[in-house]
Amino acid sequence: MTIREILKMGDPRLLKTAQPVSSQMFGSQELKQLIEDMLDTMRANDGVGLAAPQIGVDLQVVLFGFDESERYPDNLAIPQTVLINPVIKPLDSNLEEGWEGCLSVPGLRGMVPRWARIRYEGVDVDGVLIVREVDDFHARVVQHECDHLYGTLYPMRIKDFSHFGFVDALFAEQAEAKSIPLE
Numbered sequence: 001m002t003i004r005e006i007l008k009m010g011d012p013r014l015l016k017t018a019q020p021v022s023s024q025m026f027g028s029q030e031l032k033q034l035i036e037d038m039l040d041t042m043r044a045n046d047g048v049g050l051a052a053p054q055i056g057v058d059l060q061v062v063l064f065g066f067d068e069s070e071r072y073p074d075n076l077a078i079p080q081t082v083l084i085n086p087v088i089k090p091l092d093s094n095l096e097e098g099w100e101g102c103l104s105v106p107g108l109r110g111m112v113p114r115w116a117r118i119r120y121e122g123v124d125v126d127g128v129l130i131v132r133e134v135d136d137f138h139a140r141v142v143q144h145e146c147d148h149l150y151g152t153l154y155p156m157r158i159k160d161f162s163h164f165g166f167v168d169a170l171f172a173e174q175a176e177a178k179s180i181p182l183e
Contacts, residue, residue: 001040002036002037002040002041003037003040003041003044004038004040004055004056005056006041006045006050006054006055006104007053007054007055007056007104008104008105008106009104009105009153009155011104014053014054014104014148014153015151016053016058017149017151018051018052018053018058018059018060018061018148018149019058019059019060020059020085021059021061021085023127026084026123026125026126026127027125027126027127031061031125032125034052034057034059034061035063035125037055038050038052038055038063039063041055042103046070046071047103048064048065048066048071048072049062049063049064049141049142049144049145050062050063050064050103050145051145051146051148051149052149053148053149053151054104060085060086061083062083062086062142062145062146062149063080063081063082063083064078064081064083064141064142064145065077065078065079066078066080072137075136075137076136076137076138078137078138081130082124083120083122083123083124083130083142083145084122084123084124084125085122085123086120086121086122086142087120087121087122088115088118088119088120088142088146089118089119089120090115090117090118091115091117091119091133092115092116092117094115094116094117095113095114095115095116096113096116096136096140097111097112097113098111098112098140099111099112100112100140100144100154101154101167102144102153102154104148105153105155107166107167108155108164108166109164109165109167109170109171110154110158110161111158111159111160111163111164112144112154112157112158113157114140114143114144115139115143116135116136117133117135117139118133118134118135118139118142118143119131119133120132120142120146
């Protein structure tokens with residue numbers, strides 16, 4: 001089990017466009033170890049997704065998914081997915097606002113617009129094609145993680161900064177009821 005350090009907003013490595021994974025890497029021990037480290041890191045930090053740039057690796061690799069989430073009890077499970085060299089296409093022009101947080105932006109939350117329905121594709125660790133059409137929270141998580149591959153952190157997408165701040169200030173009442181929308 002290897003838990004890597006998560007880079008924080010302000011680190012210039014988070015603002016770079018990640019490099020595609022070459023076909024020679026598919027199935028390699030190096031790629032498998034990266035994914036194992038990413039899973040360990042995500043789970044140790046109670047995340048539902050993580051991108052390789054967040055741990056300082058300049059590759060287009062994201063992972064996401066959960067069966068149940070204490071942090072997101074109202075959201076449906078998302079299948080555990082490793083997505084390499086992803087491409088996202090909106091299925092319509094509808095945007096939905098929703099609260100987001102990020103392991104690279106700890107303690108803060110913001111209201112972020114995202115496409116409501118998307119199609120994403122990429123490959124898994126062995127180079128097998130993955131194609132899915134998703135909506136709601138699943139679509140939001142995928143878009144959030146893939147943004148990391150292009151140097152975009154969720155605060156860059158916020159339209160109304162009156163809906164951005166520290167969790168304890170934004171959700172003081174919900175915190176008492178233990179229903180805080182977390183990362």
